[in-house]
Structure formats: structure tokens, C-alpha cells
Amino acid sequence: MALHLFDTATRSVREFHPARSGTASVYVCGATVQGVPHIGHVRGALNYDVLRRWLVHSGLDVLFVRNVTDIDDKILTKAADADRPWWEWAFTHERAFEDAYTTLGCLPPSIAPRATGHITQMVELMQRLIDSGHAYAAGGDVYFAVSTFPGYGELSRQKLDEVQQGESLGEGKRDPRDFTLWKSAKPGEPSWPTPWGPGRPGWHLECSAMATTYLGAEFDIHGGGVDLVFPHHENERAQSNAAGDPFARYWLHNAWVTLSGEKMSKSLGNTVSIEAMLRNYRPVELRYYLVQPHYRSTIEYSDGALSEAAQGYRRIEQFLRRAVSRLGAVEPGALAPEFTAAMDDDLSTPAAVAVVHNAVREGNAALDGGNDEAAREAAGSVRAMMGVLGLDPLAPEWAESTSTESPARDALADLVDGMLAERQEARAARDFARADAVRDRLLKAGISVEDTPDGPMWTVRDA
Helix, strand or coil: CCCEEEECCCCEEEECCCCECCEEEEEECCCECCCCCEHHHHHHHHHHHHHHHHHHHCCCEEEEEECEECCCHHHHHHHHHCCCCHHHHHHHHHHHHHHHHHHCCCCCCCECCEHHHCHHHHHHHHHHHHHCCCEEEECCEEEECHHHCCCCCCCCCCCHHHCCCCCCCCCCCCCCCCEEEEEECCCCCCCECCCCCCEEECHHHHHHHHHHHHHCCEEEEEEEEHHHHHHHHHHHHHHHHHCCCCEEEEEEEECCEEECCEECCCCCCCCCEHHHHCCCCCHHHHHHHHHCCCCCCCEECCHHHHHHHHHHHHHHHHHHHHHHHHHCCCCCCCCCHHHHHHHHECCCHHHHHHHHHHHHHHHHHHHHCCCHHHHHHHHHHHHHHHHHCCCCCCCHHHHCCCCCCHHHHHHHHHHHHHHHHHHHHHHHCCCHHHHHHHHHHHHHCCEEEEEECCEEEEEECCC
């Protein structure tokens, strides 16, 4: 089975065929750097990181562009409120987002273009739209004339007579459904020169210009959060197609992370920052929590759900540690066919992770039964599958620096896992007295052991 992806434009799962043989081109709407990142922000970045890894595993060279919106009403407002330069405010939070992406194991993009670095390309795009009758200038502003593009609304299933852009009806705007490409200069705001007067770009214009600059007039995948379908992606598609660019062949959208049923957002004040999460969980555990659900499924955040996910990851981790303790170094092996089928089915990570846990159970059973060959095969497969998800516990980025306390934790884990391996060997030999003695020693040290279908699970008890 070849890779199939759910395309928002057609509302169907379509087989993926890249525009250029051997290469996949992906543009992902990145952060508007107005504040610190929260888990709702990074969920999408992780989803598209998994997509990228799977495309690479499938043998494709991936051009991966993730933009930075560094000029925006909210950035200007928050910088002014803090009495800081807008560019310094934006770059400070751009670094915070990049740090979060790196901490959670995202591969670096091929390029991370900033909106302010592409004004020339935006002016050129606006000129093409004005020349073709799809845009007009009025009082220093430039607008896209929605009624001139017959396909408007097809991506988001908006009816033309019901479209509301969420913009004020500025002077010279001919139709309230038209959207702003360029905003005329205002006192105290940054501006750039154009043939229609100084000003700054509108949000939608930025991404069309940056995507085509690096990926060409036609590229494979445009990704972003489901909240971007309208108006952002609808307007990107309209202005790009109207200018003559085929633009994106597939439109992918990840779902939200919610809290009490509401989308996480700074305006609602219901965000959970990355920094807060990492006080209690390792980065790799947070990545597992956000990657495990299907990218099109909403995650209803709760600490209980995150804790359960962390326990699930630790079961995988402990099996691999146990295998290494018994067998020595274990290299990544072959992917299970069921895992490949799950990933090719619109990146079905829940099914893929279930395959991993099945392999963990089989591997633990093999270790218990003294079948080293089967245990090594299972461990190699688990490493390979987790590697595709960016979650391999034995990969250097997770094995060596998973948290600020990783040296102590790693030392403890090595000792405990060795004792658990001894306990499992004793149980397999039906020497239950020795097995119970090992467990009692761990309990006295403050470590609880729970026997699960995936093998023994240990936790440090609260004082």
C-alpha cells in the first residue's frame, strides 16, 4: 500500500504522488511569534515532523519549509504594551518556538523564512493580481477581489454570500468579502515602500509568497492547524490560483489541543506552556503524548492523560533497556508490516503505536522465556518503529539528554532495570523467593513495581 493522505480540498483520502519524482515538497504554516509557545502550538509541528520522517523513510528527499510570521497586529500590540521594539519582541519569541521544537525532537526545517524578509516577493505577487484584475489598490491598502475568483470557498466549503473575513470595512474596500493583501502605513508602525504606498503585509499574502519562493508555483503538501482552513488557507489558495500558480496539491490539517472543550489560545487564557509541562515530564514523554493520537483527532488535555501516556512510553523504554541489559547493543531492525500499513493509512499513529506495544509484549515474553533471538528481533523492530516517530528511547537525543536530571535518572534506570531483569529471570526459573526478594529491595528503596502485559513497570513513589 502506498501512502494515502486526507486532503481537505477534496474531503477524501488520496494516494500521495509527488509533483517531482523522488522529492516531496512541504510547506507548513509556522508560528506567529507573539508570545511563548504552548502545547497547542507544538502539536502541529510534531505532526508534520512525523509526516516528514515517514516521507524520508519512504525514500523521498523532503524539502520542508516552516515559516515564521514576524509582523502581525498582535505582535505590534504586545510589543507596544511591553515597551519593547516589535522586532526584538518577535525574535525573542521566535527563539522560544525554535527551542521548543528542538527540545521535542523536531528535525530542523530546510528553511524557516520570515515574513519580513520577503516583501519584494509579496509586492510582485500583488502586482500580478492587480494586473489580472483580481486585486485593487485603495487609499494605500491593497485588497483581493473575492468575487473575481470563481473557486472561492471550495477549500473551506464556505458559501460566497455568507463569507465574513473578520476584517473592518476600510475606506475604498469595494466588497466586505474582499480581504486585505497590504495595509497602509500607520503612525508608529513599521512599513515598507510599495508602488501603492508604504505599509506592511497582510497575513494571507505572506505565506503565498514564501511558499512559492522556496517550493515553486506548484508543490506537494500545505499543512497547518484546522483553524487555518478559513480564512487563512482559503485566501492563500485563492490569491495564488488567481495569480496563475497551481499552488498546493494536497491540503493537510491537524486538530486542536483543547482544555475543557476549548481550543488552547492565549486570548482565552487556557494555555499550558511547554516549560510548565517539562517540569513534570521528560521532553520525549510529552512528544509521545502529542504524537500518539491521530493528527486529525482532537486531544483533550488532562494531566491524567499525559501521565498515562508517559507510563506507556516508559514501558517501551524499559523493554529496550532490559533487552540491552540481556543482549548487549541492539540496532534498529525491520518495521513490522502492520506498522507500515498504519503509517501509509493517513499517518494512523494510534494503530502504529499499538503495533509497537504488541512487539514490546512479544519481546518481554521472549526475554522471559530465554529466547534471545526473538527478543533481539522484537527490540530491533521496536527501535525502528519508534525511530520513525522520532521516539526511539535509545537514540542519542533521548538516551543522553532527556531532561535536566537525566544523568541521575539514567543511572537509576540502569540499576533498576538490571534488578528487574534479575527478577524476571528468577520468575522464569520459578524461583519466586528470589524474585520476591528483588521486589522487596526495590520497595524499600522507594520504587514500586507493577507487572503489566507489556512487562514490569516501575515508578519512584512520592515521599
